[in-house]
Amino acid sequence: MTSHHTADQRLFQSTARDFLAETTPIPEVRRLGEAGLGFERDWWRRAADLGLTAMLVPERFGGGSISGRPVTELASVAEELGRACAPGPFVTVNAVLAGLAGAAAGFEDSIGAILAGESVASWAVYEPGHGFTPLTDARPRTRLERDGDGYRLTGVKDRVEAADQADLFLVTADSAEGPVQVLVPAGAVGVTVTPAWTLDLVRRTARISFTDVAVGEANIVHRGDAAAAAVRAQARIAAVLTAAELVGAVDRALEATLGWLFDRYTFGRPLASYQALKHRMADNKTWLEACRATAGAAAAACDRDPGAAAEAVSVAKSYVGAKGPVIAQDCVQLHGGIGVTWEHDLHLFLRRITLGRALYGTPEEHRRHVTDLLDRAA
Template sequence: MPHDRKSPSSLGDLSVGVRLFPEISGEQRLMLDSVIRLVESNCPLPVVRRQAEQNRLGDADLRREFADLGCFGLLVHEDHGGGSLSGNGVVDAALVASERGARLQPGPFVGTNVVAYALSEAGTTPGLEALADLVAGKASAVWAFDGALVGDRRSVLAVRQDGDELVLDGTVCGVQGADECDWILVSALSSDGPVQVLVANPTGGMTLERVDGMDITRRFSDIHFSSVRVPARQRLGGSADAEGLLNRQLAVACVLSAAESVGAMDANFQLALEYSRVRIAFGRPIGSFQAVKHLLANTSLLLEMAKAVVAGAAVKLGAGAPDGPALASIAKAFVGERAVELTHNCFQVFGGIGYTWEHDQHLFMRRLASESFLYGSPVAHRRSLWSHADVSTGARTGERTGGRVDA
């Protein structure tokens, strides 16, 4: 049986972009074109695969070039060296995240942006000093938070005050990019409620243990804290504002993570769509068979729904709408589950070739399956949305309806 095949990396045309939004401004288009050219010139998919197989860290020079395009200052106040293109930094950052996701870019892009946002919002002196390096691309950061904050697991990290110092004990599991960052924002529960503290990497008493993850294009570590002492002045904000800031951070992380997933979903679908055109079976392209047509049509609808829910969440959250956090949780839950469904559908189109190591399909499946559990699983976000809803009236019981932070 004839089997026409292109090399995996040549399938599809990613240069046109993900199109997370139907329409964007000229300034946004210019930035995205610059981001796409930067990635395709320095870290296209074949390079990502090679780095993964060689277990190499991310490229610090490439990070600085992203910073030169303003990619790490979109959620930062202008008086702190940042600024957005459209007036809605979450939308701008989500656009960049979607293009990075389509190309399976390594490195803690979401983590650095979330930490930069938190430092800018808190406005404390030690944080602002670190923030300048994050915006300039001289340093990177990750967000390490206890899973208990989003209801995924019991608390495994303790923070207590000891004079002018905060003492950290416990473990944060599966932190993406921890071994290639300069700063770690640690969030945990204390007896006084949520606490966030900025910790330099490395710091005495803190050890990083590399762990194997499903996503081989990124690196994950468990961070162990053994009586780690940090000056209390490195705490973000006061106890009164900690919960509100933490909730907003979680919402931003959910939107950007979901945007990266949507980018990977779009690229994966384009690969499958192109393969259905060039793969010949029984003298015809397989895409001409009714069963494959229906599968592709349903998958296309699923992809467009994912784009719509992420775009809507980004617009509302960036505009400060009361339901922005709830929409962020909805987007994270929906995309987290549908992304895995989409990549399984693409597997059906590729058939046996999709199961080979040489094909790029497994890289997308690994990324999407892993991403679905970052910043809270779909189950945790749905549980939180339900717990804050008044089922008798359909109304919310509180302003915060997505992601959970229980003091």
């Protein structure tokens, strides 16, 4: 990567950081949470104007990467979103765009609207009682069945991010011809969205019931092998961006804790001067940098050779998902009693980290996936 590209990427990241600091400081995150809002649509349009939806979209649709490393660029923004504990459908929208970008003609208008932030799209992949199926190649129970000249979609999806504010759902389903991906308007007859309680104040999910939803040929994005490949691509993007977001949230929690240890005195000495606490902070910092390195390596692998990036992605999501909550919990403990109060901001980051650990594959699911990949290679 040239120094010019590095400078452009750093400018993009710093611009995102400044935007988030101005528009979504922690008091605003708390306000959105208390109001039951995941995000405000006008804010998301402004975020899209900055390029938060553009990196994975081909130039012919108005998108494009700054440096030719779109996933690395997106991961740098995801880290800033984590540091800000920011709202918004960033991960799920970019996962949808990763699927739509490889679609056949006919989805230009939808891509353009999502790119501009005028339309919000969410990936409906999880199903009740099941984990993250793209890691297991399990067939979805949601079905697309032929009905005259069209189709009917039936099934239930849950853990769908930003579903209560979405305009479109990219639904991963099964059919007589194999896997299929369908783009369904949120307002279609037979679509019922039920918001769910989520640990994170603003990163919200919902359950969606599809009851004999009429689907036309024009709504089918991918079929068969193309659908399976698109799901794998979407899973990589969602997992990498979530891992990067976790890195940012952990970094912010550790930064706040370090400041607290220097500011807080006991027996005339700052807490940071105690050897036992130094060792704990050194361990946490080492784990954080390992998290950052694995997440960065996964993003780079997606840019370099997406088809061969599955192992790096699962290594990153499993490691960051395992270590992130441990570091965050230690940060809470190092703050003492104040760390477990509602008024302190630390729990907001712990919530973000805990939810991120579970979404798009738990550490356990990704470890099993790495084992499966190694078994196949052997």
